Amino acid sequence: MSENQSYTPDQVAIQPRNRQHDLADALTRDWMRNDVFATAWFNAMSITFPLGEQFFINSVRHYRDRITDPKLKEEMQQFFSQEAVHLREHKRYNQLLCEQRGYDLEKLEGPLRRRMAWVKKNVPAREQLAGTAAVEHLTAVLAEKALGDHGLFTDADPAMVALWQWHAVEEMEHKAVAFDVYRAIGGSEKMRRAAMRRSTLLLTWDILHGVRHILQCDGKLWSPKVWFSGLRFLFGKQGLLRGTWAPYKAFFREDFHPWQEDSSELIAQWQLQQQ
Numbered sequence: 287m288s289e290n291q292s293y294t295p296d297q298v299a300i301q302p303r304n305r306q307h308d309l310a311d312a313l314t315r316d317w318m319r320n321d322v323f324a325t326a327w328f329n330a331m332s333i334t335f336p337l338g339e340q341f342f343i344n345s346v347r348h349y350r351d352r353i354t355d356p357k358l359k360e361e362m363q364q365f366f367s368q369e370a371v372h373l374r375e376h377k378r379y380n381q382l383l384c385e386q387r388g389y390d391l392e393k394l395e396g397p398l399r400r401r402m403a404w405v406k407k408n409v410p411a412r413e414q415l416a417g418t419a420a421v422e423h424l425t426a427v428l429a430e431k432a433l434g435d436h437g438l439f440t441d442a443d444p445a446m447v448a449l450w451q452w453h454a455v456e457e458m459e460h461k462a463v464a465f466d467v468y469r470a471i472g473g474s475e476k477m478r479r480a481a482m483r484r485s486t487l488l489l490t491w492d493i494l495h496g497v498r499h500i501l502q503c504d505g506k507l508w509s510p511k512v513w514f515s516g517l518r519f520l521f522g523k524q525g526l527l528r529g530t531w532a533p534y535k536a537f538f539r540e541d542f543h544p545w546q547e548d549s550s551e552l553i554a555q556w557q558l559q560q561q
Contacts, residue, residue, distance in 0.1 A: 291355035291470040293462060293543055298550055300459045302367035307449045309379055313386045317443035322506050323497070323516035327526075328450065329383055330496025333394045334489070335376035337402055338421065339369045344406075345414040346464050352471050358463075365463040368456045375449065389503050394496055401488075416473055416481035419464040420537070423482070423544060424489060426461035427533045428526070429454035433552045437524050455556045458549040465544050475540055482537050 294300070318324040343366050353359050384391040405414060432438060432454040439447045468478065497516075501507040520527050533547050 289354060290357075291353060292358035292361055292466050293545060294357075294361060294460075294466070295545060295548075295550060298459060298545075298553065300361050300364035300368065300463070301456075302364055302371060303452065303456070304371055305375070305452055307375060307379075307445060307452075309382060309445055309449065310386070312443040312445045313379070313383045317446045318439075319441040321515060321519065322501070322504065322509075322512050324519045326497045326500040326504075327493065327516070327519065328446075329500060330394075330493045332376050332379050332383070333391075333496045334398060334492050336373050336380065337395060337398050339373040339376070341402055341405075341414070342418045342422065342464065343369050343373075345411065345418040346467055348411045349415065349467055349471050353467060355470070358466055358470065361460070361463050362467065365460045368460055372453055372456070375453075379449070387500075387503065389500060394499055397495060398492055412468075412471065412473055413477060413481065415464065415468050415471070416477045417485050419468045419473075419478065420482040420485040421489060422457070422461055422464045423537050424485065424534070425457045426544060426547075426549070427530050429457040429461075430533070430547065430549055430552060431526060431530055433458075433556060435524065435529075438526065451556060455553055458553055461549070462544040479538050 316322050316325040318328055346362060346365060350359070350362060353362065380391060380394075383389060384394070405417075409417075432450060439450070498507065501509075501512065506512045519525060522528070536542055536546065
């Protein structure tokens with residue numbers, strides 16, 4: 287009899303949705319409520335996803351044969367399917383964005399691609415999985431903000447909102463898969479915490495690298511107005527990062543599990559809206 291290794295609630299189904307999004311019109315302009323910085327931030331996040339999603343798939347798949355719990359094995363397969371569609375849709379998003387706005391995709395992706403290649407060659411598989419578990423928590427925290435803060439996407443382009451909320455729901459559904467695999471293979475708490483510190487710095491750097499390139503191409507890099515609006519967007523009263531500190535730092539607790547923050551109601555609300 288296999289040991290229970292999955293701690294995703296039974297009522298939460300990890301559902302791959304093979305959705306396609308028509309973003310051609312929205313990406314010609316500042317789609318996030320006509321806010322230059324907010325649009326650049328979300329676009330820069332998207333730039334990191336294709337390479338990131340492939341890394342996540344690979345790091346979890348590496349341990350597929352070590353998992354004995356049928357429930358977790360099935361969740362891993364659904365995780366791979368969800369991330370593959372995210373990869374495809376954000377690859378299209380990024381290519382179209384750069385074509386429409388004149389950004390250099392190689393300059394945007396190049397540093398991350400080179401770092402990923404170095405990590406694959408030099409970092410042990412268990413540490414790569416720890417990094418995946420850490421970044422999956424970061425994305426889940428932001429996903430809960432994206433769906434739970436009803437004012438975040440006010441006046442944003444509906445096609446873009448649909449893509450980001452769909453992605454957010456699936457991030458919440460599978461937020462514990464990499465974590466449960468990491469625990470199942472005996473990953474240490476020390477490595478997990480170190481991975482979060484490192485991943486936080488690197489993801490922030492990657493997004494800011496993208497924001498800098500985008501604003502530079504748009505001729506807005508040295509605009510004080512844009513950067514002040516960026517501070518409000520991130521840290522203001524309804525800022526993207528307001529309210530995320532507590533769920534973020536919970537990751538460092540020894541007894542932490544992603545589903546201690548119950549996302550099931552947010553997922554159910556989104557599903558009702560799709561009917």
